[in-house]
Amino acid sequence: MVSQFSHSEIQVEARSLRLRYAHGEKLACQVEELHLARGQCLILCGPSGSGKSSLLHLINGLVPEYYPGEIEGSLRIGQLSYQEASVERLAKQVASVFQNPTTQFFHQEVLQELVFPCENQGMTHGAISERLAEITEVFRLEQLLQQNLEHLSGGQKQVVAIATAAMQGTDIMVFDEPTANLDAIGVKRVQELLLALKKQGKTLIIAEHRLAYLTEIADFYAYFYEGQLLEQLPAPDFMAYSEEKRAEWGLRTTDLIPYQARVKDLAHVFTNDQAGLELHQFRVYHHGDYLYQLDQLVLAPGQVVGLIGANGSGKTSFARSLVGLEGDKTGPVNWKGQVLHARKRLAKMAYVMQDVRQQLVTEQVEKELSLGRASDKLDYEVLRAFRLTQLLDRHPMSLSLGEQQRLMIAASLLSDKEIIILDEPSSGLDREQMEQLATQLQYLKAKGKLVLLISHDDELLARVCDKVVNIRYEGV
Numbered sequence: 001m002v003s004q005f006s007h008s009e010i011q012v013e014a015r016s017l018r019l020r021y022a023h024g025e026k027l028a029c030q031v032e033e034l035h036l037a038r039g040q041c042l043i044l045c046g047p048s049g050s051g052k053s054s055l056l057h058l059i060n061g062l063v064p065e066y067y068p069g070e071i072e073g074s075l076r077i078g079q080l081s082y083q084e085a086s087v088e089r090l091a092k093q094v095a096s097v098f099q100n101p102t103t104q105f106f107h108q109e110v111l112q113e114l115v116f117p118c119e120n121q122g123m124t125h126g127a128i129s130e131r132l133a134e135i136t137e138v139f140r141l142e143q144l145l146q147q148n149l150e151h152l153s154g155g156q157k158q159v160v161a162i163a164t165a166a167m168q169g170t171d172i173m174v175f176d177e178p179t180a181n182l183d184a185i186g187v188k189r190v191q192e193l194l195l196a197l198k199k200q201g202k203t204l205i206i207a208e209h210r211l212a213y214l215t216e217i218a219d220f221y222a223y224f225y226e227g228q229l230l231e232q233l234p235a236p237d238f239m240a241y242s243e244e245k246r247a248e249w250g251l252r253t254t255d256l257i258p259y260q261a262r263v264k265d266l267a268h269v270f271t272n273d274q275a276g277l278e279l280h281q282f283r284v285y286h287h288g289d290y291l292y293q294l295d296q297l298v299l300a301p302g303q304v305v306g307l308i309g310a311n312g313s314g315k316t317s318f319a320r321s322l323v324g325l326e327g328d329k330t331g332p333v334n335w336k337g338q339v340l341h342a343r344k345r346l347a348k349m350a351y352v353m354q355d356v357r358q359q360l361v362t363e364q365v366e367k368e369l370s371l372g373r374a375s376d377k378l379d380y381e382v383l384r385a386f387r388l389t390q391l392l393d394r395h396p397m398s399l400s401l402g403e404q405q406r407l408m409i410a411a412s413l414l415s416d417k418e419i420i421i422l423d424e425p426s427s428g429l430d431r432e433q434m435e436q437l438a439t440q441l442q443y444l445k446a447k448g449k450l451v452l453l454i455s456h457d458d459e460l461l462a463r464v465c466d467k468v469v470n471i472r473y474e475g476v
Ligand SMILES: Nc1ncnc2c1ncn2[C@@H]1O[C@H](COP(=O)(O)OP(=O)(O)O)[C@@H](O)[C@H]1O
Pocket: 021, 022, 023, 024, 027, 028, 029, 046, 047, 048, 049, 050, 051, 052, 053, 054, 055, 067, 207, 224, 227
C-alpha cells in the first residue's frame, strides 16, 4: 500500500516476518508487509499483548539478543537486513525510548547521561559538544543539564530519555508507550519533542495506548491484534473511522477534549457529603517533611472520587498521610463521625500502590485474598466480579500487572475495608483493561465503599468518577 515510495526512501521494511519467543507457544508477532519511508511516523496500536513491543524489539535488536526467539521472513532497517547484520550493527541505526525512563539511565547528572551514548560510540569531543548544543536548543534543556536525574519529575525524566536517544544521532527512533506514566503536562512535552524530531527528518515508530496526543504527528497507524499486524492505514483513513469503530478494535480515544471537559465539570459537583470522610486543616507530609495543608475535604461513602493534580503535586503523599503512614501529626481523620488514629486507619482503609507488586506478600493468590480476613470462606461473588476464580492457585508474582491490581482491590474488599485508595492504576492500560477497572470501581461503589482514585487519565476519570477533587499543591 505504501508502494508510492522509491526503494531508497524506505527505512523500515518487513515481509512475512514472524517471531516466536524461545519460551512462547504462539507466534508473538506476525507482519505480512510493512513499509515506512524516511521521515515518517508510524503508530503501533492495539490491545496489550498484541505484539507491538515485539515488533519494536525486532527493529531495535533486543530480539533475539536479549529476548531469544525464532525469526522467519525478512526485516530491513536502513541499509541492513537481519540476514546480514548483527544486533549491534542494527541497533546502531535505531535509538529506543521505553515506558519507564528510569530503567534506561546510567548516570546521576542529566548532562552525563546525554553525552554517554556519544562517548560510547567514540565520537570526538568537538562532535559531542556540537550535538549537545543542538539537542539542548531544540529540546530546550538548558535548565535541566546540571540537575540530578533522581530529582526530576517523571515527565522531565522522559524528556531526558528522549533527548538521550536523540543524541545517538540515528535516523530511526522507536518508542514503547513513552507516556504511560506521565501526567497531562508530561504528555504535552513528549508531544513537542516528537514533533521536533519529526521536523528534523527522523523516522519514528511509536507503540501507544494513548492515541490522542499523536494525531498531529502520525502518518500511518498499524493495528495489531493477537500477535498480528492486521492493517497499516494512512492517518487520514484511520481517523475517518468513528470513535465507536476504534472502540470495537479495543483502542482508546483519539480525542480527549470531551473527557477533559467532563473532568472539569466533575470538579464542581456538589454532593451532600455527611457522615463520611471528614478532614479539616489536614497536614500532608512526604516521608516526614511537611508539604502542604488541605483545608477541607468532606466525602460520603458510596462514591468514586477522583484526586487530580500534576505529577509531583503531592497526591501520593496525601494518600500516604491519609492512611496513617505519616503518623498523627497530620491532624485528625474522621470517618462516620469517629476519629481514626493513624495506627488504626489501615484497618478501615486500603491503599493500592501504583507499583502493586511491592504489596504482594504471599506465594498464592488464595492466601493473598485471605490476609486480614476474619472468616476463611471466600466470597465467590467478589471473586467473579474481579475475575479471580481461575487464578486462585497461581503465584501472585506470576500475574500480569492488571491481574495483580484486581487481586489487591478484591483483597481489600474481602477484608472489609471501607475506604479504598488507588494510586494511578491506569498507567499503560489498554481500552479493555480501563473499562474493566471502571466496572470494578462501580462494584466497590455499589457496595457502599468510598473509592479515592488518584489518576491523570481523563478518559478513566470521566467514565467512573462521581466527582473530582484537585490537589493543588505546586511542586517541592
Ligand atoms: N520475552 C518474552 N518471552 C515470551 N513471550 C513473550 C515475551 N514478550 C512478550 N511475549 C508474548 O508475546 C505476545 C506479544 O507481546 P508484546 O509484543 O509485549 O505485546 P504488546 O506490546 O502489544 O503488549 C504476548 O502474547 C506476550 O505474552
